[in-house]
Amino acid sequence: MIDAVNLTKKFGDVTAVDGLTFHVAEGEAFGFLGPNGAGKTTTVRMLCCLIAKTGGEARIAGYDTGNEADSLEIRRMIGFMPENVGLYGELGARQNLDFYARLYDRTEQQRMESIERLLRLLGLWEKKDQPVGTFSKGMKQKVAIARALVHDPEILFLDEPTANLDPEAAKTVRDFILDLKKEKKTIFLNTHNLDEAQKLCDRIGIIRTHLLRTGTPEELKEALWGSKTVIQLEEVNDRIVAAVKHHTSGKVVVEGHRLVIDVINVESENPGLVGAVFAAGGRIQFVQGLNPTLEDVYLKTVREETP
Known part of the structure; x- marks a missing residue:
């Protein structure tokens, strides 16, 4: 579903991502685990066709991220939750989601059904019309997740979904991601939270500009520790x-x-x-x-x- 071969990104003389090669299967939850500055966000932005790669290849469901026509198809089939949520603070949660759902040519009925389902699942339906600018950080994070899912994408990219959240809000977000796994969504998760990676990911890649190791948590433990x-x-x-x-x-x-x-x-x-x-x-x-x-x-x- 997601394939990268020698994927590289340079910013001037700085190599942010160095020759990544990996495969994420359909329905798999795959995690990038690494410190700040390791290249996790840059990788996701390349996979989501938000920035151009410097070298190598990246494909989503067979579509080439470097091809302009293919990139439009990729954007239709993916959902992306960035680290900074970037919502319209003066609009309510429902209005925010409806704005983004319209970008995907969803019918009014499809939009309303999807928005209500997601806000109810995330415990926000009763606050649907309150300005998002008045929401707590955890509530905004939930709206951002709903935004990434409002068009029912096949593939979901999550960049530090629980960063800076209190324990209760972080648990709510993790539980919701676990529910998405049951729906067989393909999930690509960036995190530096070790416990989060262990709980949510089928396989993990440890990255520090280049890919150091990949495998299930148990495979990594066995290979490196014995x-x-x-x-x-x-x-x-x-x-x-x-x-x-x-x-x-x-x-x-x-x-x-x-x-x-x-x-x-x-x-x-x-x-x-x-x-x-x-x-x-x-x-x-x-x-x-x-x-x-x-x-x-x-x-x-x-x-x-x-x-």
Whole structure:
């Protein structure tokens, strides 16, 4: 549904996006995870035909973003929620949405049905005629999401949809995105919120100008972290450490009174590791697997790529 091959954008001598290649399948929620300035927004703006690429290719449902005629078709089939909502503050929520819906040649009945459905889903129907300028930041964010969906697009681009929102408003927005996933919308999400990416995305790309890694959250954890066993002891000494290192080819790290050991197969390796500790006189308090978070994976990836 979304394809990029060596997609590049330069602003003068500055390379904002450097040779991105990726594919997003129909009905998939794909997330770009990266720090501010990583190129996330620039990438989305190229995919939405808002700025021209410098090099490479990008296609949406087979249409070329660099072709003027194709770009019109792309704009008809996508919805875009920018980081800055850009609503008309003097107009009500319903009027804002109707203005944008008219740009997509929707009939009056289609517009009214779509607007009411979206505002009800987002809990804004009772405030439909209040000026948007009086809304809270979270309410404006909801209207912006409704605007991106008012013409029932096949593909939705969301740029930092919960940025600067309070926890309650952010949860409402995330829950709504989860509902969109159930409708099999293709969703491209920009975020630097690790928890958000984990909850909403089927696959994640970690970006820092160029694409560092892609995969499901679990694939990224496995590829970058692997399996680890933690053995907590009453006391760690050189004899115990030597015994464990003799028993395994994996890396052994001493962290206070615990050993963190790289393993390939937890079920087959842990009994031998425990036996080696006992034989060396160690007194074990507990044994557990060490499960990395997406934050661990993200920080490891970004730090490895830091010059």
